[in-house]
Amino acid sequence: MSEAIKTDVLIIGAGPCGLFAVFELGLLDMKAHVIDILDKVGGQCAELYPEKPIYDIPGIPYITGQGICDSLMAQITPFGATFHLQEMVESIQKIGDPLFRIKTDRDKIFEVKVIVIAAGGGSFQPKRPPIPGIEAYENTSVFYSVRQLESFRNKRLLIVGGGDSALDWTLNLAPVASHLTLLHRRSDFRAAPDSVNKMMALVGEGKIDFVLGQVSVLQGEGGQIAKAIVKRTDGSAFEIACDALLPFFGLTMKLGPIASWGMDMKDGEYVLVDTAAFESSVPGIFAIGDINWYPGKLKLILSGFHEGALMAQKAYHYVYPGKRLVFQYTTSSTSLQKKLGVA
Amino acid sequence: MPKITYIDHQGTPRTVDGEIGSTVMETAIKNGVPGIEAECGGACACATCHVYVDDVWRPKVGDPSPMEEDMLDFGYDVKATSRLSCQIKVTGELDGLVVRTPERQA
Numbered sequence: 001m002s003e004a005i006k007t008d009v010l011i012i013g014a015g016p017c018g019l020f021a022v023f024e025l026g027l028l029d030m031k032a033h034v035i036d037i038l039d040k041v042g043g044q045c046a047e048l049y050p051e052k053p054i055y056d057i058p059g060i061p062y063i064t065g066q067g068i069c070d071s072l073m074a075q076i077t078p079f080g081a082t083f084h085l086q087e088m089v090e091s092i093q094k095i096g097d098p099l100f101r102i103k104t105d106r107d108k109i110f111e112v113k114v115i116v117i118a119a120g121g122g123s124f125q126p127k128r129p130p131i132p133g134i135e136a137y138e139n140t141s142v143f144y145s146v147r148q149l150e151s152f153r154n155k156r157l158l159i160v161g162g163g164d165s166a167l168d169w170t171l172n173l174a175p176v177a178s179h180l181t182l183l184h185r186r187s188d189f190r191a192a193p194d195s196v197n198k199m200m201a202l203v204g205e206g207k208i209d210f211v212l213g214q215v216s217v218l219q220g221e222g223g224q225i226a227k228a229i230v231k232r233t234d235g236s237a238f239e240i241a242c243d244a245l246l247p248f249f250g251l252t253m254k255l256g257p258i259a260s261w262g263m264d265m266k267d268g269e270y271v272l273v274d275t276a277a278f279e280s281s282v283p284g285i286f287a288i289g290d291i292n293w294y295p296g297k298l299k300l301i302l303s304g305f306h307e308g309a310l311m312a313q314k315a316y317h318y319v320y321p322g323k324r325l326v327f328q329y330t331t332s333s334t335s336l337q338k339k340l341g342v343a
Numbered sequence: 344m345p346k347i348t349y350i351d352h353q354g355t356p357r358t359v360d361g362e363i364g365s366t367v368m369e370t371a372i373k374n375g376v377p378g379i380e381a382e383c384g385g386a387c388a389c390a391t392c393h394v395y396v397d398d399v400w401r402p403k404v405g406d407p408s409p410m411e412e413d414m415l416d417f418g419y420d421v422k423a424t425s426r427l428s429c430q431i432k433v434t435g436e437l438d439g440l441v442v443r444t445p446e447r448q449a
Contacts, residue, residue: 048388121382130419130449162416185421190413214421233423250417252389252449253382 004109007031008319010102011081011116012089015043017289017304018118019072024312025116026079027336030319033110035084037123042069044120047251058302068301078341084108088123092261098284098318114315117271117280117287118304121253129160129247131215140223142245146173154178158228158240160215161248167191169246170199174208181209181240183230211240218245261285266293277314278307284318286311345438349376349394352446361433367442368392368429378444385429387411390418391448392428397441404431404440419449 009025011018014036022032040046042065045054049065057063063071087108092115093101102110126144128134134142146152146169157177159170162184168191170182182199189196202208216237217229227241259265264272264281270293271280278294279286288311289304297303316325330336337343344360347370351357359374361367371379371392380391387410396404401424407415411430415421428442 048383049386052386052388127417127449130447162413185416186412188409188412190416249449 004101004111005033006111007033007082008112009033009114009116009315010035010089010100010110010112011118012036013043013118013120013289013291014038014041014083014085015118015120015289016045016068016072016301017120017308018043018116019069019076020305021116021118021288021308021311022076022079022081023072024308025315026076026081027330027339028312028316028325029339030114030312030315031081032079032116033082033084033112035087035089035104037086037088037125039086041073041083041085042066044253045069047124054301056300056302078339088256090257092285094262094282094284100284113284113318115285116308116311116315117258117285117291118289118308119256119258120290122255122258122291123253124251125254125256126247127249127252129215129249131218131247134218137218137220137223137225137245141220141225141243142218142247144247146246149173149176152176152244155243156241157181157244157246158183158215158242159246159248160184162186162189162191163248163250164191164195165248166246167195167199169248170208171195171202173246174202179209180207181211181242183211183213183215183228183240185212185214185233187212213238215245215247258291263287270297273307276310278311279314286315345433345435345440347433347437348439348441349378350441350443351378352444356441361437361440363433363435365433366429367394367431367433367440368427370433371428378448379428380448381429382448387414387427387430389449390414390416390427393418393421393445393448394426394428394442395422395424395445396426396431397443398424400437400440400442403436417449418445419447420445 008030009032011034014034045065046069088105091103095101153176156179158181160183203210213230213232215228216231220226227239231237266272271287273292275294288307290299347361348358361370382391383389
């Protein structure tokens with residue numbers, strides 16, 4: 001087991017609220033590490049809405065989802081947070097008062113005094129395609145990601161989807177598989193045109209098949225898929241024999257293990273917090289942004305920013321017990337300006 | 344106000360008043376019509392407000408944009424009549440529109 005990373009605060013979720021929490025904590029001299037399941041910072045804003053407009057950030061009449069993430073990253077630069085991307089917290093253990101031991105799905109261990117859950121709608125997970133009974137084959141012969149190319153050598157593969165993941169894996173797995181079929185609902189693709197051209201070239205050379213349709217039924221035994229029944233747009237059906245199915249249907253948000261961390265929840269979906277510090281029922285674990293609930297809660301970025309500011313005030317007393325906290329403005333405080341690198 | 348009818352997968356119709364300028368998705372959410380989730384809030388960033396547009400209405404409603412087609416890839420049981428209801432604007436012309444909701448959203 002790896003040695004524990006010891007820091008003041010672990011922020012779970014690198015969306016706008018998680019990023020701004022770095023700022024508020026940093027102003028009060030608390031160091032943060034940030035963990036996120038995505039391969040980039042920005043959460044939903046970067047994953048779902050990078051080009052979409054946001055009109056309700058105070059003082060910014062218009063900004064895009066990606067724009068606000070970029071601005072926040074610039075704003076928190078002085079505080080040097082460490083990011084752990086493509087990683088998810090699996091378990092949290094209370095080992096002090098407060099002191100937490102956190103384990104990730106990559107077996108990383110953190111020891112922190114304060115945890116800030118800023119996980120939005122939960123963690124982004126591959127979307128399960130709407131095929132009845134697909135669960136029975138998952139991780140045996142249905143895979144939502146490719147960890148090792150070799151495990152697919154000499155297998156008959158069926159890849160489903162029209163985005164970059166589907167096309168990239170089609171191109172990468174084509175030389176490895178004994179037979180590869182790419183299945184997509186239509187003849188247009190979301191994926192980069194270059195990948196589509198390369199895929200079409202492989203089809204032209206007779207190296208892979210491309211077929212139009214949607215999987216309606218899977219057949220197999222004991223978790224091992226044997227064939228997929230595919231429906232064409234006109235309703236007629238045909239079979240594709242395969243050893244493994246790789247569906248790439250994008251990402252969806254799932255709450256994940258958060259509900260099992262011992263905090264009081266609202267409807268099993270949101271972390272219940274107080275409105276003085278946005279702390280959960282477990283002292284030292286805070287929740288800000290879309291993941292929390294309190295009377296009057298609004299899922300707005302601006303609310304999440306406010307929640308982060310108040311959270312930091314209370315977190316300070318866990319990180320620096322007994323130390324007095326003087327409230328200061330960035331406009332006039334020399335000490336805050338020093339931290340920001342502008343004084 | 345244009346009337347919009349939503350028929351769920353069991354065949355139960357619900358007719359509500361739509362506001363001109365809003366969307367077929369927003370009209371459903373505002374009126375508590377079940378069968379439409381709209382997880383992303385109408386940004387054409389998910390496929391959970393998926394509906395089927397009755398054939399007779401298809402010409403008036405029109406075809407999905409390329410971006411919407413991309414999102415429909417993630418929908419459940421997508422057909423030639425599929426649309427994302429957040430991308431259908433309510434107009435006076437659509438008075439009487441009938442859409443069907445799928446058995447489930449993605």
